[in-house]
Amino acid sequence: MASTSPPILPLDQSLHDVSVEIGRVPLRFPARVPWLIAFLFSLGLLLLFVVSVTWLLTWGVGVWGLNIPVNWAFAIHLYVWWLGLGHAGTLISAMLLLMGQDWRNSLNRFAEAMTLCAVVCAGIYPIIHLGRPWFFYWMFPYPATMGVWPQFRSPLEWDIWAVLTYLAVSLLFWYIGLIPDLATVRDRARKRGWQVFFGIFALGWRGSAHHWARWQKAYRTTAAIAVPLVVSVHSEVSLLFASGQIPGWHSTIFPPYFVLGAAFSGFAMVAMIALVVRHFFGLKEIVTDRHMDVLAKVLLASGLMTAYGYVFEVFDAFYSGDGREIATTYDRFFGLYAWSYWGAILFNFVPLQGLWFRKVRRSPVLLFMIGTSVVIGMWLERYMILVTSLYKDFLVSSFGEYHTTFWDWGTYLGTIGLFFVPFLLFIRYIPSISIFEDKEVLAREKREAGRG
């Protein structure tokens, strides 16, 4: 890192302080009461999810508001939204690792955990949307007695492989990055139960130079592969839309537009989680104001790129001269669901402009509010893309409205529980910030300061 920039971690702490500060979180948990409240609340939402899915399995997808013509509705809208939230974890972790951006070392671990939980929520949606979810294994190529095979030319088949690969790679990347820290916590644990728990999952890591050399190679290789993976996964999601002829979807701008929007919403989510984690765990020396400042700048940049996508989508529609494309654009501006279009613009891009100012970027409250606004804005955007295109397409006979039902919302709020229950368990029981990578940064900064 350029030595001109001020150190991102305070230099008055030692390597040992880093072990203590982060390692104490799982071993002597600092925020029991807020954690317990959040956990019980999340468990409640998870229960709602179980009830909603049971209801769905009992009565079929008709309990949701989807129908012809709006037959994708909440299920695919939220699939895209959740998956997008997850992408920032991989981008922060992998892309910034390869670019040598030290500041990612305080954020990557829980960002990756966020990815994992979000991918689970995303992946569940296409499955419960299947109509007969208990046959989801028909998507795997196995020698069935019926003599049929899955159809690899179909986007549904693209979906399952993209999501499964993404889940598996995220899990492996997260886990091998975690092994050295599990060893640190194992060596600091004093209770037998913890020693055994961390001892097993640390796989007997010793920090040998031979191991580190191979580990670094594998870690960086995985990171280098994970970046194109993220781009491919969300491009694949956008192709589900773009490969159909529906006006408002059938456009080549979709893959980059979707990938950027995904990164945008994900960075907002990472900023929010970082603020909450450091507040409740007292980790201000590890996740500093400068970290939040840089993260806010990235959020602003990805937001502006997403805004460019909006501009180009409109330009594209008019430039095509296609009557239906233009009509769909008018429907977005003035139609029945215009609130979702203008809502997306308002929530995504208006509060975002505050991030041009350093004071706003460094204010936890304002940054958290802007992050919330972006997550809501992207929710509206995914809804808008789906519903405004589907409710009116080529023929008047296939015009129709879409209204959500209680079970749409029950399932959606339930997935929030599905996200937070494993995530809260993670921040409770596993070092949620990378110990060894922060030591690496601290050691380098100290050396530079010493030369200084």
Next chain:
Amino acid sequence: MADAPVLGLLGEFGTADALLDAAKRARAEGYEKLDAFSPYPVEGMAETLAIGDQRIGWLAVIGGATGIAATLLLQDFVNRDYPLDAGGRPLIALPAFFVVDFEIMILFAVTFAIIGMLWMNRLPRLHHPLFGTPRFSLASDDRFFLYIAADDAKFDAEDTRGFLGALGAWTIEAVRA
């Protein structure tokens, strides 16, 4: 356990630079069977100890090639075994196949690299004689250790201990089986 055979000597250092310096001098002295233990990867240590393992990169390449080849073969086979004519579109449609080909290529490349890394590192191995050494648990905290194996040609219980002391090791411990 005091009578168990000595596997090697472990010298403790306070900083990464001290460890790197000690490793360089041990190499210059002619020691071959060295290892270093640190809480984070020390820059330059792999070069000093002449660890040049290129196999993991190649494993990723082999994994990726295997993944994409296997998927293409599978897609070709299932479409011929159960041909489904969708509006006269080609059965073997590479552009439509490619999304899944790419994903599985990545899945295999990553899995090969990571499983290969664990396998070459002989992990998981939950117990190791080093863990029996009292101060070794600090290797995951803020201490740095240089290990000289007893089966090194130049190893001599007394001389090597003296050598580690001359390198500036804070403590020197024998690792026993």
